[in-house]
Amino acid sequence: MSKFRTIWTTEDRFVEVIDQRKLPHEWVVVKLETYEDAELAIKEMTVRGAPLIGATAAYGIYLAVREMIEEELDPSFVDEAFSALRASRPTAVNLFWALDKMQKALDESTDFLTTAWDMAGQIVEEDIETCRMIGVHGLPIIEEISNRKKGETVNILTHCNAGMLGCIEWGTITSPIYQAVQKGIKVHVWVDETRPRNQGSNLTCYELTRHGVDHTLIVDNTGGHLMQHGQVDMVIVGTDRTTRSGDVANKIGTYLKALAAKDNQVPFYVALPSTTLDMTIRDGLTEIPIEERNQDEVRYSTGKAQSTGKIESVLICPETTKAANYGFDVTPARLVSKLITERGICDASEEGILELFPEYR
C-alpha cells in the first residue's frame, strides 16, 4: 500500500523519521545522525509504537557503529549505545528484540558497518512483511462481519495508534482495515482519543484521513456506551508486550475497553507481530513493568490553538494539582477473543500461541 514510510535512510546513509509529536498539524522530518539522536527520538516520543521503536533502536546501533569507525572510538562506545537504547523505553519488548538481533549480528560479523546497516534494513523490511501478513489473516474477520451484516458498514473501535505510524508500513491493527477497504468492504472506525498523549486523535485519525478511511473521533469514555448500543462490531488494538499466557500490555485504557467488549459480547482482537511476544513471562499484571511518564502530559493537553494556529499546550487543572501518568495497562488473556499474528490467528493462551509458534515449546 502505503503513501509513505515512518523511517527511511538518506543518500548520505543517515536516517530520517517523522516527528510524530507534531502530527496531525505539522509534517516535520527529523534526521538522526548519532545513536543519541535515536535514543532521544525514542525517549521523547518523536517516534513511538513498538515496531517503530525497535527499528529506530536498530538504526541507532548502526549510527553508533558508524561513529565508532569514523571517529576511531573504542568499541565500548557501541556497548554504551546498546545500554542507552535499551533504557530508552521500558514496556515495548520489540525494543529489546531489535537490539538483541543487532547484537547477535555484530557478534558474528567482522564488517560491523555493513552488518549493522543491513540488519537494521532487514528489521524494517521484516516489519513491513509482518504487518502485511497480519492484515492477510485479519481481513477475513472483517469480511465475515460484513457478510453477516449483508454488506452494511462494519464498525471497528480502536484505542491508541497501532497503525502504520507505529510501525513502518501497513501497521498492525490498520493492516486488516486497509486491506478490507482496498477490497471494497465498508468500514468505519471509532477512534479513541487516547489521553494523555492523544495518539488516537493525533495519529490514528491522521493516517485514516490520509488513507481515506471513514472514521469518527470519540473520547476514551465513550466506547462502553457505543458497545451497549450495538454500535461496535469489533474492537482491535495493538500491544507493546504479550506474555506466554496471552496477557496483553497496551496503551493505558485498553483494559477498560476489553471489559466493555466482554460485557457486551463484542469480539476483542489484539493484532501483534510476534516480536511483541515475551515468552519469558506469564503473568502480565505482575511481570510487565509499566512506564510512568511525566505528570505534565496529564496536566496539559496539546493541539493547534484556535486563536493563533500554532501548536500550544493548555493547562487543564489548577496549577498546584499533581497528576499520575501510567503509560500502559495489562488486559488479562481471559478478556481477549483472539490474537492476530503474522502466522495466523490463535487463542490468547499459551497453547494457542505455541500452536503458531512451536519454536517456543
Add this chain to the structure above:
Amino acid sequence: MSKFRTIWTTEDRFVEVIDQRKLPHEWVVVKLETYEDAELAIKEMTVRGAPLIGATAAYGIYLAVREMIEEELDPSFVDEAFSALRASRPTAVNLFWALDKMQKALDESTDFLTTAWDMAGQIVEEDIETCRMIGVHGLPIIEEISNRKKGETVNILTHCNAGMLGCIEWGTITSPIYQAVQKGIKVHVWVDETRPRNQGSNLTCYELTRHGVDHTLIVDNTGGHLMQHGQVDMVIVGTDRTTRSGDVANKIGTYLKALAAKDNQVPFYVALPSTTLDMTIRDGLTEIPIEERNQDEVRYSTGKAQSTGKIESVLICPETTKAANYGFDVTPARLVSKLITERGICDASEEGILELFPEYR
C-alpha cells in the same frame, strides 16, 4: 462547611452564578436577570450538575414571573419560560423535578412573585441539607475502610464533578469526603479528568484544592489499572438520573469504571439526592435519553495556554475529522454496590429504593 456557594441572590433580587466554564483558571461571576439568562446558563454549561441545574431553572422561573409582572406581560410568558427551561438539557431529571415544583407552587398561589422567590430559595436550601445528609450517611463507609486499613489513607476514585460545584454546597460525592476530612480521616482522591469537558480536572480538582483535600489527577483511561493494582479502595460517582430498578445515568465513562470496579472487587457507590430518582422508568439503557453535544467539545481541548496564560482551545485532530459526543452513559444496577441518599444507604434495586422511599410504592 462551605467556603462559597454556587448560586446566590443579590440585593436587587437577581441571581448570580459562577461561570464554571472558566474554572479553575478564572473566577467569573455571571448575573442572571431574565429567564433567558438562566436558560443560556444551563444550555451553555455556565452552570452544570443535576442539582445546580434544577436550582438555576427554579430561579429562571422566578425571573420570568418578575419580568411578567414588571413588564405587565401576558401570563403565557411564564409558560414559555417553563417550556424553554424544560428543553435546556435533556438528561438530568432534577431539572424537571424543580420545574414541576415551581409549577405546582405557582398553581396554588395568588402572590406569584413571592411564591416563586420563596420556592426557588427553598429548593436551594433543601439541596444543601440533602447533600449534607448524603455525607452523614456516606461517612461511615469511608470510616470503615479507614479502620480496616488501620488509619492508612483511603483512596477514593471519582469521575466528573458531583461535588459542591454541581450542587449548592457540600456536593453529593464530596459530602462524605469533606466530612471524613473534617473528622481527621486520611483521604486521597483519584480524579478522572473526564473528557471531553474536563469537569474532573477543571472542577473537582479545583474544589478539592480549595478545601485542602489531597488528590491526584488521572486521565480517564487510568482507573482500571489502579484498581488492578489495589490502589483504589472505593469508587463514588454522582448521577443525573436513577431509574426505579437502580440503573444509573451519569457522565459518559462512568460505566467503564463500574466494570473495572466489579472486575477488581472494588465497591462502587452512587451518591444521589432523591430528586435524581426517576421512578417512572425501569430500564436505563433504553429509557433514559442520552444527550448528544457539539462535536467540537471532542475535537478541541480547553485550558490555560502555556505561552500566553490565556484560556485557549486547541484542536487535537485533523481539521476534517468528525467526532461523536455522547454526554452520558448508563451503568446497569448490577454493577452498583449501593446507592447513598439523603435518607440512608440502599441496594441499587427497586426493593432497595422503595425501602427508603416507600412513598413510591
